[in-house]
Amino acid sequence: MEHLVSSNLAQAVFLAPAVAAVLAWLLGRVRRVFAECAGLLGAAAAFAVSLGMIPRVLHGQILTGWGRELRVDSLSAMMVLLISGVALPAAIFSIRYMRHRRLEDAQGRDVTDARLTVFYALFLLFLATMLWGCVTNNIIMLYVAVEATTIASGLLVAFYWDKRSLEAGYKYLMLLTVGITFALFACVLLYASGARYLHGVNAMLISELRGIAGVIPRSVAIFVITFFIVGFGTKAGIAPFHPWLPDAHAEAPSPVSALLSGVMIKMAAYALARTVTIFFPAYPPLTAFIVILGAFTMLLGGVMALAQDDLKRLLAYSSVSQMGYVIMGLGFGTYLGVYGGLFHLLTHAAAKALLFLCVGAVIYTTSARSMSELGGLGRRMPITAVCFFIGAFSLAGLPPFAGFMSKLTIFLAGADVGMWAAVAVGAFTSLLTLIVLFRAGQAVFWGSPRSQAAAAESVGEAPPSLWVAMVALAAVCVILGVYPGLAYPLLHRAALSLVGGLF
Amino acid sequence: MPYNVQLIETLSIIMVMTSVAAVEFRNLNRAAQAYRLQALLIAGLICAFAVGNPALYVWAVVAVITKAVLTPHFIFRYISKAQEDEVPAILGFGPSVVIASGLLFAFYKLTHTYVYLLAPTPEAALGVFRTNLAISLTVFVLGLYAILSRRDAIKTVIGLCLLENAVHLSLVSLAPSLRETALIGVATEVVVTVYLLLYVISGIREKFGTTDTFELANLHW
Numbered sequence: 001m002e003h004l005v006s007s008n009l010a011q012a013v014f015l016a017p018a019v020a021a022v023l024a025w026l027l028g029r030v031r032r033v034f035a036e037c038a039g040l041l042g043a044a045a046a047f048a049v050s051l052g053m054i055p056r057v058l059h060g061q062i063l064t065g066w067g068r069e070l071r072v073d074s075l076s077a078m079m080v081l082l083i084s085g086v087a088l089p090a091a092i093f094s095i096r097y098m099r100h101r102r103l104e105d106a107q108g109r110d111v112t113d114a115r116l117t118v119f120y121a122l123f124l125l126f127l128a129t130m131l132w133g134c135v136t137n138n139i140i141m142l143y144v145a146v147e148a149t150t151i152a153s154g155l156l157v158a159f160y161w162d163k164r165s166l167e168a169g170y171k172y173l174m175l176l177t178v179g180i181t182f183a184l185f186a187c188v189l190l191y192a193s194g195a196r197y198l199h200g201v202n203a204m205l206i207s208e209l210r211g212i213a214g215v216i217p218r219s220v221a222i223f224v225i226t227f228f229i230v231g232f233g234t235k236a237g238i239a240p241f242h243p244w245l246p247d248a249h250a251e252a253p254s255p256v257s258a259l260l261s262g263v264m265i266k267m268a269a270y271a272l273a274r275t276v277t278i279f280f281p282a283y284p285p286l287t288a289f290i291v292i293l294g295a296f297t298m299l300l301g302g303v304m305a306l307a308q309d310d311l312k313r314l315l316a317y318s319s320v321s322q323m324g325y326v327i328m329g330l331g332f333g334t335y336l337g338v339y340g341g342l343f344h345l346l347t348h349a350a351a352k353a354l355l356f357l358c359v360g361a362v363i364y365t366t367s368a369r370s371m372s373e374l375g376g377l378g379r380r381m382p383i384t385a386v387c388f389f390i391g392a393f394s395l396a397g398l399p400p401f402a403g404f405m406s407k408l409t410i411f412l413a414g415a416d417v418g419m420w421a422a423v424a425v426g427a428f429t430s431l432l433t434l435i436v437l438f439r440a441g442q443a444v445f446w447g448s449p450r451s452q453a454a455a456a457e458s459v460g461e462a463p464p465s466l467w468v469a470m471v472a473l474a475a476v477c478v479i480l481g482v483y484p485g486l487a488y489p490l491l492h493r494a495a496l497s498l499v500g501g502l503f
Numbered sequence: 504m505p506y507n508v509q510l511i512e513t514l515s516i517i518m519v520m521t522s523v524a525a526v527e528f529r530n531l532n533r534a535a536q537a538y539r540l541q542a543l544l545i546a547g548l549i550c551a552f553a554v555g556n557p558a559l560y561v562w563a564v565v566a567v568i569t570k571a572v573l574t575p576h577f578i579f580r581y582i583s584k585a586q587e588d589e590v591p592a593i594l595g596f597g598p599s600v601v602i603a604s605g606l607l608f609a610f611y612k613l614t615h616t617y618v619y620l621l622a623p624t625p626e627a628a629l630g631v632f633r634t635n636l637a638i639s640l641t642v643f644v645l646g647l648y649a650i651l652s653r654r655d656a657i658k659t660v661i662g663l664c665l666l667e668n669a670v671h672l673s674l675v676s677l678a679p680s681l682r683e684t685a686l687i688g689v690a691t692e693v694v695v696t697v698y699l700l701l702y703v704i705s706g707i708r709e710k711f712g713t714t715d716t717f718e719l720a721n722l723h724w
Contacts, residue, residue: 106709140685147692154699163710167719169703170656177663177696178650181670184689192623192678204685219620 010065021124028117074493089469183231214282235268254360262353290331298324340409378445402480542570589655639673
């Protein structure tokens with residue numbers, strides 16, 4: 001039931017923020033507030049376009065653009081909604097948050113306005129490249145888009161230009177570029193193999209390559225799969241390719257961390273899903289391997305998170321762990337597994353972005369981000385505290401929050417295929433996550449302040465423009481937990497698009 | 504077969520030698536010069552293959568612009584006058600050259616023998632294409648070796664450039680029918696990434712006082 005419809009929405013979704021990025025760059029030099037406006041408008045435009053796609057996609061249409069270069073099916077539409085849906089609160093959050101810290105150049109002069117202009121331009125560019133990656137149907141352009149997200153976010157990671165940020169930025173750019181080069185090999189090998197059977201441009205189209213995945217010589221397929229896992233897996237934070245993640249997500253400004261952890265690694269997981277699942281029918285043992293990888297990742301991330309004092313590093317390792325769930329779900333290879341993996345993609349995006357914004361609010365008011373320095377903030381930052389615990393419980397998989405539903409689905413999928421060991425690892429890691437996050441919440445919001453910074457009189461609730469974003473994301477965590485069926489129509493078709501049936 | 508096999512093989516050997524030079528030269532300026540030469544040789548190799556596939560001439564031009572003009576220009580700009588020699592790696596010059604050469608020979612032999620495992624099409628496993636694929640993968644490993652074994656951040660960037668050059672060269676064997684726009688996109692991205700890396704490294708030099716990657720140890724666990 002392939003119903004291809006040519007639409008401008010496919011291009012619009014990433015061109016809008018790209019144009020806004022240019023506007024932010026140009027107009028911001030006049031006045032900083034223009035750059036901030038461009039930032040908000042660009043993010044809002046992307047979100048509006050992605051909302052516009054949903055009804056059409058749910059009616060069975062696949063939106064195409066530029067011939068068949070761009071292709072938006074349910075999975076792409078879901079990803080686009082996720083990305084823009086997190087980017088908008090992050091953009092709203094950054095307006096007030098980013099103004100807070102004075103930025104100086106090498107001579108000590110105040111360059112905050114100029115740097116913030118660059119910030120918003122890069123933010124929008126980052127958003128545009130991620131959106132492009134999710135709507136492209138061209139395997140080589142998929143590589144280009146993923147690499148472009150690294151380029152756009154590299155300077156965002158190093159934004160504060162101090163020792164820690166620079167170190168994080170260098171490692172980020174280096175490790176991700178080397179990793180993605182493996183993915184390039186895989187893309188090219190896949191294209192070249194496809195070119196034998198498909199004519200002309202078709203060989204680059206992912207939708208066409210599905211059909212020939214089983215016919216490619218076995219050894220070549222193994223190389224392709226391995227290089228895709230190394231390449232896109234590095235970007236998604238899969239162990240053992242994750243070392244760049246804690247540094248980058250911790251040192252970036254909080255709204256950027258929310259985007260990196262909440263969205264960018266999801267986009268990499270999407271790329272991995274699109275490219276590796278085409279081999280599932282022909283290579284059944286692949287599923288077991290991916291499940292093991294997922295289990296290893298979730299355990300490693302969970303254990304490392306336990307050892308952290310820095311709140312942002314803790315959340316970053318937790319992201320590694322949760323990506324393990326997604327990979328495990330996808331690895332089960334069944335409809336239920338893929339559904340669970342994609343659902344977890346959604347719930348984790350909301351919860352992790354929420355948590356990073358909450359930590360950002362704490363940093364905004366106290367300038368501290370270590371658990372050993374904080375404490376007793378619950379009384380003075382009630383909204384932040386409630387939002388934090390909602391995010392924490394959702395992440396840990398407690399009802400009635402969204403994370404419970406997505407993890408349950410993954411566990412059921414594992415039980416369905418008889419991989420009880422995987423389910424056990426997942427359950428154990430959930431417990432670990434609960435302990436880690438609960439301890440963090442308790443250390444920050446309960447008890448009494450452990451340092452001057454936390455005890456200061458000036459510490460109060462974050463300003464409304466900060467908590468409005470947090471409350472919006474918290475609402476998503478609650479709503480999806482109470483009404484998981486809301487996501488069903490979209491997720492159902494998205495899962496089918498990966499595991500046979502539809503396309 | 505219109506290909507000049509001798510020319511291709513000669514160019515390949517010299518190209519590998521310049522790659523080793525780019526990795527091993529302690530003086531960063533000389534290493535960058537060696538890299539520039541390597542880039543030109545790669546463009547030459549692509550031209551040698553273009554005899555059978557005229558579209559590759561565009562690839563060669565792209566290679567010259569991005570790899571032989573822009574990238575070395577950026578590298579030269581970011582080498583500090585005060586620190587022209589790289590921060591010495593753990594391995595001394597002698598042992599390093601031996602290891603690099605050893606890696607080269609071993610890997611070339613390996614890929615040349617087993618190229619059929621990797622080749623997506625039967626054509627890619629034959630004749631000059633086979634040689635090209637083996638050479639590219641060898642230089643790829645050399646670039647990876649540079650990134651892992653060098654202590655100076657700028658040297659690691661040169662290693663990354665070698666790595667990327669190798670991948671792009673392999674495209675001649677793997678995907679000769681690839682559209683020019685795709686190649687331009689891929690090549691341009693590398694230049695931008697290298698520029699960003701060098702820019703961040705200049706920030707590192709400013710804050711840390713050195714480009715020694717061992718100093719980048721503030722973030723652990």
